[in-house]
Amino acid sequence: MLNQHKILRVLQLISFLQKEPAKSIRFMSSFIESTERTVYRYLDLIKELGFELERDQNKRYLIKGGLYDGEEAFTNEEVTLLKELLLSTAKDNKLKDSLLKKIYFKSEIAVQGNHILNAHLGKIVQKISLAIQQENKVILKSYHSANSQKIDDRLVEPIAFTDNYTSICAFEVVTQENKYFNVERITDVEQLDVKQEFKDLHKVDSVDVFGFTEYNGEKxxxxxxxxxxxxxxxxxxxxxxxxxxxxxxxxxxxxxxxxxxxxxxxxxxxxxxxxxxxxxxxxxxxxxxxxxx
Missing domain, CATH: 3.30.70 (Alpha-Beta Plaits)
Incomplete structure (x- = not known):
């Protein structure tokens, strides 16, 4: 989980630094909710990945330009690895660095990647990820449902994220059903120190490109x-x-x-x-x- 959070923070920091103006170390540490020492380590990693990191006269940082023009687009193998990278360490995989370098400049996958780069959504992902690891319940605060057209809190037992963190599969306690919740429609997450009690009923069904399982309609x-x-x-x-x-x-x-x-x-x-x-x-x-x- 620590490696997953590290990858998430590095991706957030890359996105943050691509937008002007340049940022100070203190400002960046506040943005990713970490220490200034950690920010320096992440900046070293970003430079190693090939990003052009500039520092102005006020010791503020900014990423300028793109990466290598000759870098090819994502392969199917790399797309698959991206999912695994965000769910596990992928620490020694040779494709890791090329993935992180390409994601912002060389593939339309970046459209989906933006879900986890947004600072607010990133915090939601982190809270739910921790609950999954600790097998605790959470409350999805003020969830905006497209089906019921209602905004209300949902008590759930989170199970797993879909590809690129667009949705969370969770067991809803009230309805006793496994459902998919769009991460962008979650206002906030309340972490509970309450263990999951319906694990035997948890089920993760594969979803189509529109977010529906095989039980949601007609194939x-x-x-x-x-x-x-x-x-x-x-x-x-x-x-x-x-x-x-x-x-x-x-x-x-x-x-x-x-x-x-x-x-x-x-x-x-x-x-x-x-x-x-x-x-x-x-x-x-x-x-x-x-x-x-």
Missing amino acids: FDIQLRLSLRAYVILKEEYPRIIPFIKQETNKSSYLLTCSINNPKPITRFILGLSNEVDILGSEEFLKHIEKRN
Whole structure:
């Protein structure tokens, strides 16, 4: 857990230092809630990773420019490692440094990575991570539910984060159900010194690109051709789709190919941008859309 927190703080510090103005050591230590000595160690690590760290006449620091222009984009293997890196030490893995160097400049995965770079969301992730390690309950304060359209507190037993920390899978005590909670919709986390008591009921189901499990609706295989505008809107609203989209050769269009567990989000998207999206498959999904028209 200490290594996970260290990685999180380094990523937060990199993001913080990329924005002007330059920051003092004291200001940075306050931002990541750590000592000035720790900040100096993190700055040394950031320099070792290849970032251009500048210090002005007032001994304030700023990251200028990007990394090497020739650095290639993320490979699938590196994307997989990124998840493991944030969940474990990854201390001796040779891919670790290249991942940290590329994440901000060379891949659209950075869209999802921003979830853990935001200082407020970073603190929420840290609190929940500690509760998972200690097997304690937490209260998700003023959670904004998109389904019920309510804002209320949720007493849960946190189980695990989804990829890139966009959601937390947790067992909700009141409903006795395993649910996924969007990290951005959590106002704060109240840590409780109360042990989890329903571990036998905990279950982590894989989720699709829209955050639904196989029990949340009707499963479809889909393939869509997106215009540039549709592509940009969709990836901003649902960044988990990014690994499943490829640009067509010599064209300004994009292909989305994936399986979904609930057709509601993509159906709404298609109907709202019907002139920007072509449905290529599957036959079952085409029939589903025809029923909605």
